[in-house]
Amino acid sequence: MESTFIESVKKQFAYYKHLGDKTFEQLQEPDFFWQFNAESNSIAVIVKHLWGNMLSRWTDIFTTDGEKEWRNRDSEFEADLNSATEVLEKWEAGWNCLFNTLNSLSESDLNKIIYIRNEGHTVQEAINRQLAHYPYHVGQIVFIGKMIQNEKWQSLSIPRNKSNQYNAEKFSEEKQRRHFTDDFLNDKNHE
Numbered sequence: 320m321e322s323t324f325i326e327s328v329k330k331q332f333a334y335y336k337h338l339g340d341k342t343f344e345q346l347q348e349p350d351f352f353w354q355f356n357a358e359s360n361s362i363a364v365i366v367k368h369l370w371g372n373m374l375s376r377w378t379d380i381f382t383t384d385g386e387k388e389w390r391n392r393d394s395e396f397e398a399d400l401n402s403a404t405e406v407l408e409k410w411e412a413g414w415n416c417l418f419n420t421l422n423s424l425s426e427s428d429l430n431k432i433i434y435i436r437n438e439g440h441t442v443q444e445a446i447n448r449q450l451a452h453y454p455y456h457v458g459q460i461v462f463i464g465k466m467i468q469n470e471k472w473q474s475l476s477i478p479r480n481k482s483n484q485y486n487a488e489k490f491s492e493e494k495q496r497r498h499f500t501d502d503f504l505n506d507k508n509h510e
Contacts, residue, residue: 324429327498328446329421334500335457336414339366341475342464343410348403350467361398362463363406365456366413368395373413376435376449377420385435385445417449476503 342362343351351363360368375390400406429443440448465472477485 323426324443324446325421325424325426328450329418330498330500330504331450332414332417332421332453333504335454337500337503338475339410339457339460341473342461343403343407345464345468345471345473346403350464351403351406352398352400353463353467354398355463355466360396360459362460363400364396364398365459365463366406366410367400368392369453369456370409370413371395372449372452373417376445377416380420380433380442380445381431384437385433421446 346362351366352361354361371390371392372395375387376385378387400409424442429446430441432439433442433445434440435445435448461475
């Protein structure tokens with residue numbers, strides 16, 4: 320298995336998108352707009368922010384700053400989406416922008432300098448920055464989903480009290496070189 324940085328991060332991002340997708344599958348329409356309190360964000364608002372960030376950061380990365388002039392970050396935190404369909408359209412549009420850019424990159428692009436708010440980053444540093452940012456928000460989405468679903472929540476990873484069973488299965492296999500996300504992105508048991 321040939322492993323490159325770009326292939327690895329694409330799998331990492333796909334894994335976190337998968338966690339969001341699997342959370343959304345467990346929700347009803349009103350759940351996308353539920354807020355714990357006035358200071359917290361709903362899933363819809365978090366998705367809208369991710370969408371705005373992804374479009375800004377990953378559009379024309381070599382020719383424009385990652386904080387686009389057309390981006391209005393503050394408006395991303397306004398609760399003005401009206402349906403789960405709108406939320407999911409923004410979710411898909413943001414991830415598509417990210418993956419389209421990642422798919423266009425070569426390993427030789429990783430040391431090129433791009434800018435975010437006039438601060439130079441190598442492409443690799445910019446990817447790492449977002450690889451920390453997006454999972455932070457996906458974790459919020461998952462947590463909100465768990466709060467809403469409570470005892471009906473279907474685990475997105477190793478279920479409670481199943482670690483020993485999971486480890487026994489993993490250690491019964493031959494050692495091999497593979498990416499940990501393969502279990503979740505390719506395994507029908509997690510779909």
